[in-house]
Amino acid sequence: MKANISRVVFGTVAALLASGVLAQAGTNSGATEEPEYTWNAMQGEKLQALRAKGDPARGEITFEICQGCHRARALGRTDGSYPRLAGQHDTVLIKQMTDVRAGRRKNDKMLPFIERHAVSPQDIADIAAYLSKLPVPANNGQGPGNDLATAERIYADKCVSCHGAAGEGDANEFYPRLSGQHYKYLVREMTDIRDGSRLNANPRMVEVVKGMPDSMVQIVSDYISRLPVGGAK
Amino acid sequence: MHQRKQYIALAFLASLGSVAATAARAEAQQIVTTVCVACHGEGGNSVVPMFPRLAGLQAEYIEKQLKDFLSNKRKSEVMMPAIANVKESDAAGLAAYYAAQKPQKGEVKDEKRAAAGKVLFDDGNTTTGVPACSGCHQAGGVGNERYPRLAGQHQEYTSQQMLQFKEGGRNNDKGKVMRAVASRLTEQEIADLSEYLAGL
Numbered sequence: 001m002k003a004n005i006s007r008v009v010f011g012t013v014a015a016l017l018a019s020g021v022l023a024q025a026g027t028n029s030g031a032t033e034e035p036e037y038t039w040n041a042m043q044g045e046k047l048q049a050l051r052a053k054g055d056p057a058r059g060e061i062t063f064e065i066c067q068g069c070h071r072a073r074a075l076g077r078t079d080g081s082y083p084r085l086a087g088q089h090d091t092v093l094i095k096q097m098t099d100v101r102a103g104r105r106k107n108d109k110m111l112p113f114i115e116r117h118a119v120s121p122q123d124i125a126d127i128a129a130y131l132s133k134l135p136v137p138a139n140n141g142q143g144p145g146n147d148l149a150t151a152e153r154i155y156a157d158k159c160v161s162c163h164g165a166a167g168e169g170d171a172n173e174f175y176p177r178l179s180g181q182h183y184k185y186l187v188r189e190m191t192d193i194r195d196g197s198r199l200n201a202n203p204r205m206v207e208v209v210k211g212m213p214d215s216m217v218q219i220v221s222d223y224i225s226r227l228p229v230g231g232a233k
Numbered sequence: 234m235h236q237r238k239q240y241i242a243l244a245f246l247a248s249l250g251s252v253a254a255t256a257a258r259a260e261a262q263q264i265v266t267t268v269c270v271a272c273h274g275e276g277g278n279s280v281v282p283m284f285p286r287l288a289g290l291q292a293e294y295i296e297k298q299l300k301d302f303l304s305n306k307r308k309s310e311v312m313m314p315a316i317a318n319v320k321e322s323d324a325a326g327l328a329a330y331y332a333a334q335k336p337q338k339g340e341v342k343d344e345k346r347a348a349a350g351k352v353l354f355d356d357g358n359t360t361t362g363v364p365a366c367s368g369c370h371q372a373g374g375v376g377n378e379r380y381p382r383l384a385g386q387h388q389e390y391t392s393q394q395m396l397q398f399k400e401g402g403r404n405n406d407k408g409k410v411m412r413a414v415a416s417r418l419t420e421q422e423i424a425d426l427s428e429y430l431a432g433l
Contacts, residue, residue: 064379065410068357068364081359109362112413119408 039202040174046098048121054090054129062123063130065113074131078141080184087136087180087229089171093128096200105200136229141182143222151223154216158208159224167227175202179227186221261326264319269327272315276334282389289336294381296328298405307405339385341432350429353422363417366426369410374430379407384433391427399423 042050063074069082076084085093098121099105101114112118119127156165163169167179178186192198194209194217209217269287273279277287287295301307303321319327341347354374357365367373369380376382383391397403398415406412418426 061379064369065408066368068366068368068414069359069362071365077359079359113364113410115409117409 039200040095044098045101045121045124046095049094049098049124049128050091052122052125054125054127056126056130056133058123059126059128059130062119063127065118066127069109069113073134075137075139076182076185078182078184080141080182080186080188083185083189084136084140084181085131086134088131088177089169089174090125090128090132091171091174092169092176093131094124095174097124097127099200105198136180138180138229140180140225140229141184142225143183143187143218145222145226147219148223148226151219154220155223159220162204167224178224180229181225183221183225186224187218190217190221257326258330261323261330264323264327265330268315268319272311273331277331278334278337279387282387283393284387285390286336286339286386287331288334289385290331290382291376291378292325292328292332293378294328294376295331296324299324299327301405307403336382336385338433339387339431341428342388343428346425346428347432348429350422350425350427353426354429358417358422361417363422364414366414374433383430386427386430388424388427388431391430392423395423395426396420 063070066085067074070076070085071082074085076082076086096105097114100107100110101116114124162173162175163178164175167177169175169177189198190209190212191214193201193205194212196206212220269277272281272284273287274281274284277289279286298307299316299319300321302309302312302316303319303324305313353363354366354370355372357363357368366383370376370383371380374382374384376384394403395415395418398406398411399418404412415423
């Protein structure tokens with residue numbers, strides 16, 4: 001998957017250039033204003049970690065710092081307090097870890113364990129390589145099972161184009177795998193993205209969830225939590 | 234003939250190495266019986282609660298701590314004068330000695346507290362963001378080459394160290410991770426954890 005990264009980075013940069021975002025940022029250099037938020041900007045430690053060759057064996061050792069919360073084999077907790085990371089795309093994991101570290105994604109609980117004094121960009125690449133290859137058992141937390149037929153239609157209409165029919169996501173596009181994730185975590189994150197408190201969300205995702213009432217967030221999360229885990233690789 | 238010479242040279246070097254190792258062991262033994270034993274007890278199983286038990290701690294950990302005491306990176310008014318004549322080159326031998334000793338089980342004084350400590354050790358506190366201690370220190374607090382054994386340690390010593398990580402006073406933890414964890418622990422939780430660990 002990571003072999004495609006340079007292509008993705010190139011593609012993203014090219015797309016940004018075409019859209020004038022980078023050109024504009026260039027003319028703004030030296031301005032006092034905070035530069036406008038660019039989703040998944042390819043820079044700094046994110047780029048360093050994406051370019052590094054992750055070593056799963058080293059990652060397993062470094063992950064000891066993480067497993068007090070994310071649990072052994074990164075299965076997370078069904079109460080949603082900590083997400084499952086097993087089987088997530090390495091690109092997505094690297095994006096999220098470096099976003100938290102940079103304050104781009106707000107997460108005070110995690111911050112001290114992912115800061116520079118705790119792990120390096122190489123460590124982040126190693127952890128991602130380890131996690132992305134872990135098996136995803138079908139014992140994740142699920143919702144109450146209400147109105148799944150409606151949720152299925154909403155998912156097909158709004159979610160499937162990015163996250164895929166099996167909730168498999170897309171490593172090249174940095175779209176997370178959703179299948180096998182805990183229901184309560186899905187509800188929490190979708191709500192935070194909707195309410196603007198996650199800070200690093202894709203504007204397209206914000207657009208999709210913007211008008212969703214809590215009840216819709218819940219049934220869609222429930223549907224996602226029931227997607228077969230074998231469907232995604 | 235040439236090969237034979239090489240072999241003899243190698244054997245000679247190896248015997249020098251083993252002579253050096255024997256000498257280092259004897260020297261470590263000498264320091265143990267003249268310096269360390271007074272506080273850390275026979276075979277590193279201290280009986281005084283404020284002095285840590287060293288028996289069975291990982292050699293990597295003991296060596297690092299000893300070097301940190303010697304360089305004053307880890308501060309202790311008790312250890313500093315005690316190790317005035319210990320050299321950095323002694324650290325590995327001393328660490329190997331104590332790592333090889335058999336740890337004794339401590340004693341639980343408050344079962345209820347120990348039970349609460351076990352829950353926190355195994356599961357953490359999701360509300361306050363305390364990770365499960367077992368994530369690093371392993372189930373049953375046995376540790377590994379990266380994170381020290383905690384099992385069987387005196388309540389008083391474990392509490393004292395966690396409070397130092399929490400309030401300042403000890404800052405030689407790797408990546409500031411232990412300080413981050415301790416800052417989230419309440420004094421009650423520290424007491425519970427220490428009680429649990431003592432009984433292991």
